[in-house]
Amino acid sequence: MKRPNILLTGTPGVGKTTLGKEIALRTDFTYINVGDMAKEGELYEGFDEEYECPILDEDRVIDEMEDKMKDGGVIVDYHSCDFFPERWFNIVFVLRTENSFLYNRLENRGYKGKKLQDNIQCEIFQTIYEEAMSSYKEEIVHQLPSNTPEDMERNLDQIMQIQSRV
Numbered sequence: 001m002k003r004p005n006i007l008l009t010g011t012p013g014v015g016k017t018t019l020g021k022e023i024a025l026r027t028d029f030t031y032i033n034v035g036d037m038a039k040e041g042e043l044y045e046g047f048d049e050e051y052e053c054p055i056l057d058e059d060r061v062i063d064e065m066e067d068k069m070k071d072g073g074v075i076v077d078y079h080s081c082d083f084f085p086e087r088w089f090n091i092v093f094v095l096r097t098e099n100s101f102l103y104n105r106l107e108n109r110g111y112k113g114k115k116l117q118d119n120i121q122c123e124i125f126q127t128i129y130e131e132a133m134s135s136y137k138e139e140i141v142h143q144l145p146s147n148t149p150e151d152m153e154r155n156l157d158q159i160m161q162i163q164s165r166v
């Protein structure tokens with residue numbers, strides 16, 4: 001049976017990369033960090049001055065990933081989720097972090113001013129959760145709290161259990 005593909009999404013700083021790499025260490029799933037992949041391949045189509053970040057060339061990202069997704073067993077990490085083909089994913093996890101934790105994490109990452117505020121607002125308004133709910137079947141979308149190391153351990157256990165059932 002083909003293994004599932006898992007999408008890990010959520011506001012920057014919620015812990016997608018930490019969790020994704022840990023799953024990959026404990027399983028034979030392949031981990032793809034879409035941000036890193038885009039950087040390495042320069043899969044951009046401009047620069048967003050307002051948000052101070054390069055604009056992803058979504059079509060080229062999808063072309064680059066298509067082959068890797070077809071056999072299953074892939075964990076994808078990205079802070080947005082509405083442009084991937086819906087058929088790619090069997091399970092979608094949206095990580096959620098309380099403001100005080102998220103604020104500290106983003107500040108430590110060097111975010112400040114508008115960029116910091118926009119990301120905090122994104123989490124408050126549960127923007128990525130709603131994006132996930134409107135892009136995938138609601139029953140495959142799960143929210144996971146990601147505030148503490150204990151949360152991460154619990155999430156790992158839960159993801160292992162859920163992925164073994166699909």
Ligand code: DAT
Binds near residue numbers: 011
């Ligand atoms: P993301 O990939 O969503 O941007 P990350 O994995 O880089 O987030 O994590 C951001 C920071 O938060 C990093 O310093 C590790 C820390 N972190 C991640 N998950 C955590 C958790 N469950 N408890 C405490 N710290 C966590």
